[in-house]
Amino acid sequence: MKNPLDLTGKVAVVTGGTRGIGFEVVRKYLQNGAKVVLFGSRQESVDKALAKLKAENETWEVDGLYPDLTNAQEVEKAILSVKEKFGRLDILVNNAGISQNTPLYQYTIEEFDQIIDLNVKAVFYAILPAAKIMKEQGGGCIINTSSMVSISGQPAGVGYPASKFAVNGITISLARELGKDHIRVNAVAPGVTKTDMVASLPEEMVARISAQIPYGRPGEPAEVADAFLFLASDLASYVTGEILSVDGAAKS
Numbered sequence: 281m282k283n284p285l286d287l288t289g290k291v292a293v294v295t296g297g298t299r300g301i302g303f304e305v306v307r308k309y310l311q312n313g314a315k316v317v318l319f320g321s322r323q324e325s326v327d328k329a330l331a332k333l334k335a336e337n338e339t340w341e342v343d344g345l346y347p348d349l350t351n352a353q354e355v356e357k358a359i360l361s362v363k364e365k366f367g368r369l370d371i372l373v374n375n376a377g378i379s380q381n382t383p384l385y386q387y388t389i390e391e392f393d394q395i396i397d398l399n400v401k402a403v404f405y406a407i408l409p410a411a412k413i414m415k416e417q418g419g420g421c422i423i424n425t426s427s428m429v430s431i432s433g434q435p436a437g438v439g440y441p442a443s444k445f446a447v448n449g450i451t452i453s454l455a456r457e458l459g460k461d462h463i464r465v466n467a468v469a470p471g472v473t474k475t476d477m478v479a480s481l482p483e484e485m486v487a488r489i490s491a492q493i494p495y496g497r498p499g500e501p502a503e504v505a506d507a508f509l510f511l512a513s514d515l516a517s518y519v520t521g522e523i524l525s526v527d528g529a530a531k532s
């Protein structure tokens with residue numbers, strides 16, 4: 281019997297795939313037979329991630345690009361180039377993102393725009409060409425990266441929960457719109473996960489957040505990546521419009 285998590289023959293794009301959660305998603309997809317193109321922000325980080333993956337398994341079919349995700353034309357060109365090179369696109373993971381914890385009275389308009397540009401607009405820019413390709417080939421799957429703050433909000437840095445509420449809105453709405461094209465649209469909502477994003481938060485903030493996690497610890501990037509594997513796989517063939525929390529019950 282075929283392993284229902286097997287992604288052999290599938291082609292995936294993972295934005296923000298050079299480190300953290302995105303890198304683990306790329307590994308997980310490669311381990312399960314997919315071909316993957318990871319998107320990063322700079323050539324050096326893309327090259328470094330590719331070298332690390334190739335060192336782990338030189339037979340993995342993995343490539344890297346670094347389009348400016350806040351530029352719709354560049355994103356479209358990159359997505360089209362994946363289809364040109366690999367002949368199809370089955371899985372789009374919108375994972376690149378930044379967080380903020382600026383108090384309201386210190387916010388600048390530029391800072392707010394910056395998070396909306398990457399966490400929201402770039403998601404739309406990637407979905408647009410990807411969904412057209414998926415529709416043409418008879419189906420596909422889109423997985424966005426939300427956050428537990430899309431349910432609970434957070435006490436500072438309002439741009440971050442605002443962006444993730446928008447990601448949920450995109451996810452739920454497009455699941456309804458694209459079902460007829462056999463495109464599933466879901467999101468993973470991680471809680472506190474041990475990546476650079478968390479390392480860059482003030483220590484006392486991480487400790488405070490961790491103490492409030494009912495499961496008693498932050499998540500590992502690989503644990504979050506498992507949810508992306510499930511949602512991309514045949515095991516989730518009837519799962520769409522879902523925001524899957526992977527947070528040790530932290531949002532409750």
Ligand code: NAD
Binds near residue numbers: 296376
């Ligand atoms: P990370 O900082 O370790 O990695 C972020 C990734 O996004 C990197 O690959 C980076 O290259 C990419 N990126 C950042 N800015 C970019 C830009 N301007 N253009 C292109 N790529 C850019 O972060 P992470 O913790 O792995 O976060 C990944 C996703 O998970 C984000 O969407 C984040 O909001 C979400 N998330 C993380 C946590 C957490 O605790 N780590 C919790 C909830 C949600």
